[in-house]
Amino acid sequence: xxxxTWEGLGWSMFTLELQDQVRPAFLGAAVAVGAVILLLFVLxxxxxxxxxxxxxxxxxxxxxxxxxDICMRGFTDLAVLLELxxxxxxxxxxxxxxxxxxxxxxxxxxxxxxxSGSVRDAQSSNPNDLGRILGEIEQRGLQKEVDxxxxxxxxxxxxxxxxxxxxxxxxxxxxxxxxxxxxALFSSSCCFFVFQCVQVYRYRIYDEExxxxxxxxxxxxxxxxxxxxxxxxxxxxxxxxxxxRGLPLLLILFxxxxxxxxxxxxxxxAHFGIIPVILVIAILGPARASRIPILGPALVRVMFGRMPxxx
Numbered sequence: 001x002x003x004x005t006w007e008g009l010g011w012s013m014f015t016l017e018l019q020d021q022v023r024p025a026f027l028g029a030a031v032a033v034g035a036v037i038l039l040l041f042v043l044x045x046x047x048x049x050x051x052x053x054x055x056x057x058x059x060x061x062x063x064x065x066x067x068x069d070i071c072m073r074g075f076t077d078l079a080v081l082l083e084l085x086x087x088x089x090x091x092x093x094x095x096x097x098x099x100x101x102x103x104x105x106x107x108x109x110x111x112x113x114x115x116s117g118s119v120r121d122a123q124s125s126n127p128n129d130l131g132r133i134l135g136e137i138e139q140r141g142l143q144k145e146v147d148x149x150x151x152x153x154x155x156x157x158x159x160x161x162x163x164x165x166x167x168x169x170x171x172x173x174x175x176x177x178x179x180x181x182x183x184a185l186f187s188s189s190c191c192f193f194v195f196q197c198v199q200v201y202r203y204r205i206y207d208e209e210x211x212x213x214x215x216x217x218x219x220x221x222x223x224x225x226x227x228x229x230x231x232x233x234x235x236x237x238x239x240x241x242x243x244x245r246g247l248p249l250l251l252i253l254f255x256x257x258x259x260x261x262x263x264x265x266x267x268x269x270a271h272f273g274i275i276p277v278i279l280v281i282a283i284l285g286p287a288r289a290s291r292i293p294i295l296g297p298a299l300v301r302v303m304f305g306r307m308p309x310x311x
Contacts, residue, residue: 022068023068023069026068027061030061030065037094046097046098046105066084086188090188092183092184093187093188094184097180104180108157156179156304157177160236162236162238162285166286170297175300176304178242181237185244190228193225194225196267196271197221197222200214204264204267217267220272227279228275228279231243231279238285238286239286242282242289243283243285245304246281249277289303
């Protein structure tokens, strides 16, 4: 009897140690590796072997965290199932972003190959076709427009009518890549909006007699959680890239996520301020945003990773 009790006590201490040390260690390692991956993505080092290793190492650390959670809570626990689902989306999205980044860099390299900055110096396997095309461009006086379009293609990896309007409205200048959007970032943002919706219900509705303002907050949170993925997925690719650049505004809410900004003011700021701004940015797109008086052009340049003033 004494031995059984002692063994049970030892197992309880072991599980507490897992919960208090091993679990946070796995999570901390996953976050640290994620920061390294983010840095490599920003530096456009998607093709480095260390980037692939970091993705796999991050997935391994996250798997360790989830394995401990499953042992502690069981596989049928709702929180564990949610963690598994979110982890699957994020890890799969990060790997997709890495492969997409490699493809984008290769396409950009091929576009820049042999280009000297002017369509006059273009090369072709068929000299007759090249002469005819260049002659038509010069005859119509479109050389500058074509040069601007090619320059935009080299920096943005895509040229659409909307982006051409934006470039013309901004008076030229190079903008950032508008051809890709992050699957991992989109998945994470959707999960965050749903999480916020659940948190509002749990702390503002469930255990109290909520006033009208709390019900309004909950309604707005539900609307945002549903509207964001629907709006985003219906956007053309250049608007997806532009709209997603508004998501870093969520970092303003970070103090509230770690307990430094409690209370109704945090939820109100999130759902009546930050998240609606993100939705509006995505809906407007770069062309409409550039029409905003005074601030519009600077906003578009910043959203595409450039200085607010023309360069």
